[in-house]
Amino acid sequence: MAGREWYHTIELAPGLLTPGWFDLRPIAPEVLPDSLTGHRALDVAAFDGFWSLELQARGASEVVAIDILDPREWDWPVGAGEQVVEAIAQRKGSGEGYDIVMKALGRDIERRAMSVYDLDPESIGKFDFVYVGSLLLHLRDPVRALERVRSVCTGQVVLVDSYDPLLTLLHPRRAIASLDGEERPWWWRPNARGLTRMLRSAGLDVVGRPRRVRLPRGAGQPMVPISPSVIASRQGRVALHTSRLGDPHLAITATPRR
Secondary structure, X not given: OOOXXXXXXXXXXXXXXOOEEEOOOOOHHHHOOOOOOOOEEEXXXXXXXXXXXXXXXXXXXXXXXXXXXXXXXXXOOOOXXXXXXXXXXXHHOOOHHHHHHHHHHOOOXXXXXXXXXXXXXXXXXXXXEEEEEOOHHHOOOHHHHHHHHHHHEEEEEEEXXXXXXXXXXXXXXXXXXXXXXXXXXXXXXXXXXHHHHHHHHOOEEEEEEXXXXXXXXXXXXXXXXXXXXXXXXXXXXXXXXXXXXXXXXXXXXXXXXX
């Protein structure tokens, strides 16, 4: 576990918190239904298991989590340096955090080593509720991923994912996204219209209005210092803003198109 980072802030015992990159506890009530009683629920890209626990706490009759446990199997751009791949793989680990959390809390939530691209009702069944969090940013083909989510959902999907507030301001009516795709598995960052278009293109109908949420910084995420070099670049200014106010995301509820 040496050098490994925690992604989620989770209370393992009174006063004992994992040093997560994000502390999502304040936003959980904003994006999830109050009750999932009797629902079969799926947590896509579970990482340390925060959302799996939240789904169970809301009364889901069964929760299944999926994740790619080996970071080397993520959607890496061609030509990503081996040193970069190894560095991120070492930081992220291979699913140990989930195991530690479930053991410490005495929970038994099934996790399957599976890509979102491989979701299939024949192998995993169907779900009344599906949560997809902070995943599309890291996928080469987010629409195909959402199509697979739709294939296993009979009820409601809640998507909470990164978007670009500036592109949203500049192009409020046009579906548009910036493309990274260099060195690391960071791909598309759409504006608000672009994110909802991805859902519709995958056969999911948006319910209500998307809600702006900011993922609060956790104890494991260092505060970006103010310096001339940081302020000089747009990427630096975004990082500075995000580390203080939280990472801008949209929370969107959708249902499979009949």
